Amino acid sequence: MMQLYDNPASPFCRKVRVALIETGQVDAVKILPAVGHALATEQMPLAENPLGKIPVLTRPEGPALYDSRVICRYLDARAGARLYPESRIWEVLTLEATADGIMDAAVLMVYETRCRPEGERSPAWVDAQWGKIARALDTIESRWMTQLAGPLTMAQIALGCALGYLDFRHGARDWRAGRAGLAEWEAGFARRPAMEQTAPGV
Template sequence: MELFYAPTSPYVRKVMACAIELGIADRIVKLPSAAHPLKRDARIASFNPLGKVPAAKLADGTLLFDSRVICEYLDDFGRGSLFPRGPERWKVLTEQALGDGLLDAALLTRYENTCRSDEIRSAEWIDGQMTKIAAALDQMENDVAVFGTRISIGSLTIACALGYLDFRFASFDWRSSRPALTDWFATVSERPSLRDTIPAEG
């Protein structure tokens, strides 16, 4: 599999964390990219018309995007159990949606702060996104006793979301009022799949 990636993308981190958990990271050829919300990278667009990473191409030419699709493909290919079957599946997919939703709000906040000039930047928009982030974190604090007992696409997505907050929103104190989530994140972050995929600039 060829994978367009960016080292700071939390969605790419999610894909690589899954691959490491499944023991198939060595089957992925990583293609560096210049992913940007405003500047289109034609190479990425050849894999994904939306111009976003992660975007993958299989050996037979099949194109896969976004992280949700690629992660489920990897789990199927690696015969894993990150995506369980039966009633548990819907719980795990909902956890994934919660983590992805937090990431969506965080990225929209970052884009507003970094891609728009002061004259057109909307404090109201940023406040709205941060409200979503806080609500997602509160739900995670409530649910960690459930998702924190297993490694799944849900718990990995949530871990990547929390890691992104630490990376891009270092001054945002999400821990002080969420002790259970804080303790779980400290523990799960020691897994090789997360320890070896910590985002970095450059």
């Protein structure tokens, strides 16, 4: 049986859990809790991922896989689910990478306040991370909305998890302001059973 090192609050782990549900592989994986960060790696699966990051997926047939994009690509191939359609593979991969970049910046904003002593925190650095997020959201609103229509792809899952994390950790910044199309899409996508089942706090 495969094992997934997971933290329910992580948007990257949520991506994998949504992919497991959407590809019908939940029963093939045992979930193992992993809690930590760059300054507290003692509870992280360091033997499986020397970078000390999650998610990590162990599998009987080979070494552990890490990085949510690698894991999701593996799960998609294993199930033949076509979450990465060849007809528009580069668009899907680019939009997934954009969503992952949003998650990365949003997580770094949290780490700045949780991991640094108060006197060492940089509001300017936090705002710079939000600037990355805002630019990415504006680009999706103006350029990528057509990629969010049609059959389910990994790009849609990644973006749904990214937006959910913004609500979870940075709701006061109101990412929906000025992005009516993206807000409408998120409202519908968030109602998918896989998204409801994996929402932070559920």
